[in-house]
Each structure stands twice: as structure tokens, then as C-alpha cells.
Amino acid sequence: MIPFILRRLFSVSVTFVIVSILIFTMMHSIPGGPFDAGDMPLPPEVRARLNERYGLDQSLVTQYINYMGGVLRFDFGIPFQSPGETVLELLGRAWVPSLVLGGLGVLIGTPLGILLGIAAALRRNTWIDYLASAVATLGLTIPVFVTSMIMILVFAVWLNWVPASGWGAPDKWILPIAAYATIPMATYARYTRSAMLDTLNKPFVTVLRAKGLSETRIIYQHVLRNSAIPMVTVFLPMFIGTATGSIFVEAIFRVPGLGAYFVSSIRTRDYPLEMALMLMLTVMFCLAYLISDILYAWLNPRIRAGGRKG
Amino acid sequence: MTAALELRGLCKSYPLRDPNGWLPRYRELRVVRDVDLTVESNSIVGLVGESGSGKTTTGMMALRLTEPTAGRILVGGQDITRMEAAALKPFRAKMQVVFQDSYSALDPMFTLAQIVAEPLHVHGRGSAREQTETALDWLERVGLHRSYGSRYPHELSGGQRQRVAIARALVLRPDVLIADEPTSALDVSVKAQIINLLQDLQAEMGLSILFISHDLSVVRSLTDKVAVMFNGRIVEEAATEDIFIRPQHPYTRSLLDAIPVLNPRDRRDRVFRSREDLEADIPRLSAVATGLPPAPTPRLIPHGPGHRYEALVQ
Amino acid sequence: MSAFPAPPLVDIRDLSVSFPQHDGVVQAVRGVTLHVDTGESIGIVGESGSGKSVSCMAVLRLLRSPPARIEATALSLGGVDMISADNRQIADTRGRVAAMIFQDPMTAFDPVFTIGQQIVETIRVHRAVSKAEARSEAQTLLTRVEIRNPASILDSFPHQLSGGMLQRAMIAMALSCRPQILFADEPTTALDVTVQAQILQLIKQLQAEFGMGLIMVTHDLGVVAETVDRVVVMYGGKVMEQAPVQDIFDSPAHPYTRALLASMPGQGGGRQRLIEIPGASPNPANPPTGCPFHPRCTLADAQCAAAMPAMSQTGPSRQAACWKLA
Numbered sequence: 001m002i003p004f005i006l007r008r009l010f011s012v013s014v015t016f017v018i019v020s021i022l023i024f025t026m027m028h029s030i031p032g033g034p035f036d037a038g039d040m041p042l043p044p045e046v047r048a049r050l051n052e053r054y055g056l057d058q059s060l061v062t063q064y065i066n067y068m069g070g071v072l073r074f075d076f077g078i079p080f081q082s083p084g085e086t087v088l089e090l091l092g093r094a095w096v097p098s099l100v101l102g103g104l105g106v107l108i109g110t111p112l113g114i115l116l117g118i119a120a121a122l123r124r125n126t127w128i129d130y131l132a133s134a135v136a137t138l139g140l141t142i143p144v145f146v147t148s149m150i151m152i153l154v155f156a157v158w159l160n161w162v163p164a165s166g167w168g169a170p171d172k173w174i175l176p177i178a179a180y181a182t183i184p185m186a187t188y189a190r191y192t193r194s195a196m197l198d199t200l201n202k203p204f205v206t207v208l209r210a211k212g213l214s215e216t217r218i219i220y221q222h223v224l225r226n227s228a229i230p231m232v233t234v235f236l237p238m239f240i241g242t243a244t245g246s247i248f249v250e251a252i253f254r255v256p257g258l259g260a261y262f263v264s265s266i267r268t269r270d271y272p273l274e275m276a277l278m279l280m281l282t283v284m285f286c287l288a289y290l291i292s293d294i295l296y297a298w299l300n301p302r303i304r305a306g307g308r309k310g
Numbered sequence: 311m312t313a314a315l316e317l318r319g320l321c322k323s324y325p326l327r328d329p330n331g332w333l334p335r336y337r338e339l340r341v342v343r344d345v346d347l348t349v350e351s352n353s354i355v356g357l358v359g360e361s362g363s364g365k366t367t368t369g370m371m372a373l374r375l376t377e378p379t380a381g382r383i384l385v386g387g388q389d390i391t392r393m394e395a396a397a398l399k400p401f402r403a404k405m406q407v408v409f410q411d412s413y414s415a416l417d418p419m420f421t422l423a424q425i426v427a428e429p430l431h432v433h434g435r436g437s438a439r440e441q442t443e444t445a446l447d448w449l450e451r452v453g454l455h456r457s458y459g460s461r462y463p464h465e466l467s468g469g470q471r472q473r474v475a476i477a478r479a480l481v482l483r484p485d486v487l488i489a490d491e492p493t494s495a496l497d498v499s500v501k502a503q504i505i506n507l508l509q510d511l512q513a514e515m516g517l518s519i520l521f522i523s524h525d526l527s528v529v530r531s532l533t534d535k536v537a538v539m540f541n542g543r544i545v546e547e548a549a550t551e552d553i554f555i556r557p558q559h560p561y562t563r564s565l566l567d568a569i570p571v572l573n574p575r576d577r578r579d580r581v582f583r584s585r586e587d588l589e590a591d592i593p594r595l596s597a598v599a600t601g602l603p604p605a606p607t608p609r610l611i612p613h614g615p616g617h618r619y620e621a622l623v624q
Numbered sequence: 625m626s627a628f629p630a631p632p633l634v635d636i637r638d639l640s641v642s643f644p645q646h647d648g649v650v651q652a653v654r655g656v657t658l659h660v661d662t663g664e665s666i667g668i669v670g671e672s673g674s675g676k677s678v679s680c681m682a683v684l685r686l687l688r689s690p691p692a693r694i695e696a697t698a699l700s701l702g703g704v705d706m707i708s709a710d711n712r713q714i715a716d717t718r719g720r721v722a723a724m725i726f727q728d729p730m731t732a733f734d735p736v737f738t739i740g741q742q743i744v745e746t747i748r749v750h751r752a753v754s755k756a757e758a759r760s761e762a763q764t765l766l767t768r769v770e771i772r773n774p775a776s777i778l779d780s781f782p783h784q785l786s787g788g789m790l791q792r793a794m795i796a797m798a799l800s801c802r803p804q805i806l807f808a809d810e811p812t813t814a815l816d817v818t819v820q821a822q823i824l825q826l827i828k829q830l831q832a833e834f835g836m837g838l839i840m841v842t843h844d845l846g847v848v849a850e851t852v853d854r855v856v857v858m859y860g861g862k863v864m865e866q867a868p869v870q871d872i873f874d875s876p877a878h879p880y881t882r883a884l885l886a887s888m889p890g891q892g893g894g895r896q897r898l899i900e901i902p903g904a905s906p907n908p909a910n911p912p913t914g915c916p917f918h919p920r921c922t923l924a925d926a927q928c929a930a931a932m933p934a935m936s937q938t939g940p941s942r943q944a945a946c947w948k949l950a
Contacts, residue, residue: 203731211746212719301781360816497671502887502898527890568821570846
């Protein structure tokens with residue numbers, strides 16, 4: 001297992017370097033720069049001084065090496081759009097609402113989805129199954145900004161139970177989290193249902209019945225456990241969505257999270273912030289897949305316990 | 311007279327990756343080792359063995375569907391081992407195959423006439439009209455009515471599908487047919503029909519068949535010669551009745567001993583031997599057979615006309 | 625009280641099993657009657673679609689119902705009426721009164737638990753023993769099925785073992801609660817020839833040692849010739865003939881049994897044409913009228929096509945259902 005993890009960590013670092021080079025070149029190959037003419041054109045000498053100060057006058061290779069040197073010391077630079085703080089400070093500040101929104105959304109949506117999926121699988125072709133399938137299909141096909149609008153209309157405007165937007169107090173969290181939770185819920189309802197049905201149709205389930213096990217025990221001891229193996233592989237990558245998937249939800253509910261910076265950093269050519277966001281995503285993706293692979297191997301005796309004995 | 315199919319020293323090994331360890335390390339998994347086998351023209355040869363013995367891989371190599379690691383394949387005396395696709399094409403027409411699972415071997419989107427006509431189309435034999443006509447003739451020849459031409463594979467029973475697979479294999483009038491467990495998935499009452507069909511077509515067409523099977527009873531009723539495979543090697547080869555009456559290799563004996571009795575009157579307690587025991591037997595045998603001290607490599611030694619079995623010889 | 629003979633271990637009377645489909649009803653079993661006495665071994669022989677497996681699954685109530693529709697005038701296992709029994713009684717009967725082993729041992733075990741955990745689980749579902757006791761019993765059982773290194777096999781996961789080893793472990797698990805009857809559904813079909821012979825011999829030995837009943841479901845007359853006392857021949861969801869095993873092979877009464885025996889390959893020496901049964905097995909969604917075998921039977925006439933003959937006594941302990949019995 002340890003050689004496996006180390007090999008994977010090595011490939012993660014290679015991926016990291018390749019992705020960083022790609023993003024860096026692509027980012028700089030877009031015409032224009034951060035101090036180019038906008039509403040208020042800067043005098044050329046000022047622009048030259050600014051470019052020099054931020055090292056933008058050097059060759060791309062030098063810029064990249066300098067940047068990566070900083071990254072190794074956890075120095076991601078100063079965001080152009082908010083020069084009063086470092087990129088790390090900005091990320092730390094803006095990530096909290098995103099993490100709360102996305103994290104709670106996943107943590108609430110996942111168990112609900114799993115329960116819905118189990119109920120659908122166990123009561124196949126009854127109204128529970130149809131309801132669960134409908135929820136799953138709608139949750140996956142209706143874009144989250146439409147769900148959000150409907151929720152605002154129903155719970156904030158008509159019923160007036162909760163505020164329509166904002167982030168300050170916990171009562172303002174309810175709607176955005178609920179809206180965000182529909183994604184993991186729908187995904188998991190579908191996944192769980194098909195994983196459970198798949199397992200229930202396996203011959204060993206008949207053997208368990210023939211041994212005299214109760215249906216409850218078969219489901220909880222055996223079927224769930226076998227179905228969980230394919231399900232862990234989707235769980236962690238879903239957390240990545242907490243950084244990106246919530247862009248729409250954050251915008252609609254005016255949550256001061258990271259989502260807005262993904263858009264603004266690209267629009268304003270805020271190279272340091274753009275780079276930091278992209279690298280963060282890369283690392284999260286790689287780690288999420290690494291962890292799910294380890295979990296998968298650990299849960300699955302075929303990989304964990306190795307090959308043939310006798 | 312040249313043999314229809316000759317395999318000379320055929321080997322197949324796969325690199326097997328060691329999952330533990332820092333750097334990838336490979337060892338060799340030898341699936342087929344040094345197989346010599348001749349399928350004489352106008353005869354049926356049985357290739358018998360248990361799962362993992364390498365019998366299917368041998369068949370696939372003979373068809374050039376799996377590339378051998380070493381050795382030569384001769385079809386009608388011509389070496390096809392290294393032939394490029396274009397040169398190989400006429401030989402592909404001379405060698406056809408029927409598999410065990412007739413359901414997945416037939417394209418579900420094609421009608422039976424299309425399925426049987428396809429090889430003719432691929433090899434450019436005749437006009438489209440003639441191809442369909444020949445296909446329908448073949449359906450009839452394997453015992454299906456011409457009207458079946460417009461049906462689809464899922465409308466047929468397992469036995470009927472296997473008939474279609476045989477028609478498709480024989481429509482090009484090949485010299486060699488490789489049949490890999492063609493009756494294993496069939497019902498008892500249908501199995502005999504397919505075996506008889508193969509016998510009849512073989513006799514009518516002067517076909518040579520390599521019949522790969524684990525079912526010794528079927529092999530006994532169908533073949534002229536049998537080769538027994540064990541651990542990737544041919545351990546014994548002889549005329550069919552010779553092998554059933556005078557088996558020499560311990561593995562052949564244990565295989566024959568395991569055949570279920572045909573009448574409850576013949577029930578007996580059997581003594582079973584493990585694979586390790588069987589393998590350990592080979593050197594001892596050679597000492598008896600040759601009077602020489604055991605040597606490290608097993609070889610096939612002759613035992614009467616056309617009969618060979620594996621033993622260690624100096 | 626003891627004036628009445630002991631009820632049979634397995635008592636099936638007039639069992640019908642059907643599966644409604646969107647375009648009709650598949651009649652898998654159509655009026656099967658059979659019984660097994662204590663310690664008796666019977667073989668149910670038939671081809672795919674004959675209803676042999678479905679009958680056994682129905683007695684153990686292993687068919688999902690719905691969709692399966694099960695009807696019978698009697699369906700009992702060790703005195704337990706499996707039709708009126710509730711879920712708890714059914715679960716209690718399975719494994720304890722009647723155990724079952726299946727065709728493909730490679731898929732019969734839960735892949736995420738060790739063999740030991742799965743045998744221990746079976747023991748502890750039916751008996752109040754500690755885990756340690758159950759484990760030592762499991763180890764003894766593995767020795768009984770001639771496994772040489774039982775401790776290491778107990779700690780193995782299914783994917784680490786060969787098919788033959790798994791089928792032995794399966795048999796050990798089935799015997800763990802000392803069932804009165806063992807259902808074996810094609811237990812050797814997925815195994816290699818040499819392993820098949822070993823498993824059959826093992827089942828035969830253990831059946832005698834444990835004094836239990838055995839129902840061997842198979843398509844292979846050779847398996848029947850090797851293992852059982854009495855044979856039930858099924859075709860098209862119906863019983864065609866039943867008789868002591870030697871009688872079936874020496875003097876088959878039903879034309880289907882005769883044809884089946886004649887078509888067995890490997891009889892007599894030398895390459896030869898086999899005696900074949902023309903046609904194909906009946907379609908269970910649309911079975912022929914009358915006797916299901918009549919479209920393929922050389923003796924059939926109008927009467928055979930019109931009505932199914934009743935079971936009639938053809939000897940002291942044998943019956944067959946045919947209009948043409950000599």
C-alpha cells in the first residue's frame with residue numbers, strides 16, 4: 001500500500017507541474033494585461049513601472065520560475081484587485097463561506113440522497129421508487145440557478161420563512177445550502193439506487209437468504225457494504241464542487257465566497273489570484289482522487305488482501 | 311499430403327506485473343509452452359484440458375487472433391506466423407472459428423442472412439444477390455429453414471444460434487475449422503444434434519476440425535485424435551480410442567478417471583491426486599520408460615504408432 | 625400417535641410457479657409432485673427451462689414473489705408449511721432444516737467478507753454460540769470437506785480461492801447447522817472435470833455421514849448415475865418419470881428418458897454419430913398442448929397432443945406420465 005501511495009504522490013506532483021505550466025502559459029497568452037487601458041487609461045510610464053514592479057516585463061520563463069519559487073515558500077503574491085492583502089489572506093477570507101455552503105450542502109445532501117436511493121432500491125417499482133427517481137432526474141437536469149430561483153420564490157417571497165439572500169446570520173444560510181444540497185442529493189440517489197440493485201441481483205444474496213439470514217441483516221450487513229465500494233469513488237471528487245459548483249448559488253444568494261473571484265480574476269487579469277485558484281483546484285482534484293483510490297482499495301478486499309492463496 | 315494445420319513449438323507468455331515493490335517488475339507468465347500439434351486433412355482432432363491449461367490460447371494463436379511469443383503456424387504447409395494483414399487475408403478465409411457463447415458471437419443488429427453472408431462480402435465472393443442466396447442455402451444446410459434468413463439472433467434458441475455460427479464459419483468453405491467448446495453451453499438433447507451436424511459437414515466437405523473441449527465424452531464420440539493439455543503443455547497425444555483405452559500420462563489417467571459413470575452399476579470410490587502429486591510423477595515415469603536418470607526437461611516420447619506422452623528424458 | 629408414518633422431509637404436491645411478463649405468463653413449473661424421505665437422495669434431471677431449479681427455489685421460498693406466483697396443495701420442509709409460514713419462520717427454516725449449494729461457487733460468497741466470517745455468521749444466525757466457538761466449529765467443518773489448511777482458508781477472501789476450494793467451503797457452510805436436507809443446484813457444472821468428480825464424491829460421502837436428505841438438481845445424467853438413489857425426470861415444467869436410479873438406466877419407461885439416455889455421448893468406442901432428439905425444448909411462455917414432449921416424441925399421436933397423461937404406476941416404486949407406456 002505504501003509504495004502505491006508514494007507512486008501516486010509522485011504522479012500528483014508531476015501533474016501539478018504540468019498543469020501549472022499549462023495554466024501559466026495560457027493565462028499569459030490571452031491578449032492584454034492587468035494594467036492595460038480600461039475606463040481610465042494609465043500613462044505609459046506608470047504602466048511600465050507597474051509592469052516592472054510586478055516582474056511582468058521579464059520573460060515568461062523567468063516569471064514562471066520566480067512564481068513557482070514563491071509557491072514553494074507558500075508565497076502566492078498580492079492580488080491585483082485587492083492589493084491590501086496577500087493572495088493567501090484573500091483565499092482564507094473568501095473560502096470560509098464557500099466551505100460552509102459547499103461542505104454543509106454535501107454533508108446534508110449526501111445522506112439524504114443515499115437514504116432516498118436505498119428506499120428506491122428496496123421498494124422497487126413502488127411510488128417511493130418513482131418519487132426518488134423523479135427527484136434524482138430533476139435534481140440532475142434542472143440547473144442549480146433555476147432550483148435556487150424557485151426556492152427563493154417559494155420559501156422567501158411567498159412563505160416568507162427565510163431571508164432571500166445575504167450571508168451574515170445562520171438563518172440566511174438555509175436557502176443557499178438547501179439549493180446547493182440538491183446536487184449531491186440527486187447524484188447520490190441515483191448512484192445508491194443502481195449500486196444497491198446491482199448488488200441485490202448478485203447470486204451471493206440468494207445464498208445469504210438460503211442460509212437463513214433475515215432480510216434486514218442481508219441489507220445492512222452485506223448489500224450496503226458491497227454497494228458502498230463503488231459509491232466512495234464519487235464522494236470526494238464531489239467536494240471539489242464546493243469550490244466551483246457553488247459559483248451560481250453564491251451569485252444568486254449574494255454569498256461573499258470564492259465563486260466570484262474565479263470570474264473576476266480572469267476578467268481583470270489578476271494573474272496571482274487566477275494562478276492560485278487554479279493550482280488549488282488542481283491539488284484538490286488530485287488529492288480527492290488519491291484519497292478515493294486509497295479508500296476504494298481499503299474497502300475492497302480484492303485489492304487490499306491481494307491475490308490467490310490456494 | 312500436407313497437413314491442414316501444423317503448430318510447431320508454439321509458445322505464449324504474458325508479462326505479469328508484480329503489484330508490490332517500488333519500480334515496476336515483470337515476470338513471465340507462460341500460458342502455452344512449446345506446443346507441437348498437427349491437424350491432418352479431413353480429420354477431427356480434439357484438444358482437451360481443464361480451465362487454464364492453455365487450450366483456448368492455442369486455438370486463438372492458430373487463427374492468428376493472438377500473436378504467439380515463439381513457434382510457427384503452418385496452414386496447408388505455408389507458414390503464416392509472420393504474415394502481414396494483406397497476405398494473411400486469403401488464409402483467414404481458409405480458417406474459421408466457432409465459439410462457445412453463440413449469443414455474443416452473433417451481431418444482434420444483423421439478420422441471420424446478413425450474418426451468414428458477411429464473410430462472403432468481406433472476401434468479395436460473388437454479387438450481393440449471390441451472397442444472400444448462398445447464405446440462405448447454408449442456413450438450410452445446417453438445418454434451419456430459409457425463412458429464418460430474415461430473423462434476428464435473439465429469436466433463436468441456443469442450439470439454433472450455434473447452427474447459424476457454424477453456417478457463418480463454413481460459408482467460405484474453409485479448410486480448417488477451430489471449434490472452441492461449441493457444445494458446452496447447450497442442452498443435453500441439443501448437444502447431440504450439433505455434434506452430428508459437425509460430423510456430417512466434416513465428412514461432406516473433407517474439413518479438418520480442431521475441436522477444443524473439456525468434455526471427454528463428446529471428444530470420444532467426435533474425434534479421430536486427441537491431444538491432452540496440462541499447464542500449457544501437451545502431455546499426451548494419440549488416436550482417440552488409444553488414449554481412452556491406454557492412457558500413459560498420469561494427468562490423462564486422472565482426467566479419464568474423473569468422467570462420470572454411464573450407469574450407476576459402475577459407481578466406485580475414486581482416489582484423487584493433487585496437481586502437485588501429478589507433476590511430481592513425471593520424473594518417476596521417465597525413469598521407468600527410458601531406464602535413464604531423470605533429466606530436467608520434459609519431452610514427448612513415442613509409445614506405439616501415433617501415440618506420444620510427456621516424460622523426462624535425457 | 626405413531627400409527628401415522630412420519631411425514632416426508634420434503635413434501636411438494638401439485639406445485640405451480642409462473643412469472644407474469646408484459647406479453648404473457650411464463651409457466652416455469654406446472655403441477656409438480658415429489659417427496660423426499662429422511663436420508664434419501666434424489667436427483668432432479670432436466671434441461672434448461674424444465675423447471676427443476678425453480679421448483680427447488682420455490683420450496684425454499686427463494687423466488688421474489690411478486691413477480692413469481694407460487695401455488696401448491698402442499699409445500700413443506702421438515703414439517704414446516706412454507707406457504708403459510710411468515711418471514712421469520714421461513715428464515716429460520718432455511719439453513720437449519722434445509723440448506724442449499726449453488727452452481728457457481730465463485731459468485732456465491734460475499735466478496736467483502738472472509739470465508740470464516742461467512743461460515744461463522746451462518747452458525748450464529750441459527751444457534752446461540754460465541755464467535756470463538758463458531759470459528760472453531762467452522763474450522764472442523766473445513767476439515768470435514770477435506771480442506772488441508774483450514775485456518776488459512778478461514779482467513780481468505782473468496783477471490784483468493786479456486787472454484788473447487790470455494791465449493792468445498794460452500795458445502796461446509798451449508799452443513800454448519802446440520803440440515804436435514806441439502807439442495808444442490810448443479811453444484812459441479814461450473815467446475816473442471818477432475819474437480820467435479822471430487823466434489824460429487826464428497827457430497828455423497830457427507831450425505832451418508834450426516835444422514836441427511838439430498839436433492840441433486842442437474843442436467844447431467846452422469847452426475848445422477850454417480851450420486852443418487854432415486855431420479856425424477858422433468859421436462860417442460862412437468863415430471864415425466866420417477867424411479868430408482870438403477871431402473872432409470874436399465875429400463876427407462878418414458879420416451880423422453882429413453883431418448884435422453886440414448887443421446888449421451890461417449891457410449892461405446894470410436895467416432896460415431898449420436899442418437900439425437902430432434903427439435904428444441906418447449907418455450908415456457910407458450911408450452912405445447914398435452915404432453916410437453918409430444919412435438920419431439922417419435923411415438924406421439926393425437927391423444928398426446930390433446931391431453932397430458934396422468935402419472936401412472938409402472939413398477940413397485942416407479943411412475944411415469946405417458947400415454948404410450950408399454
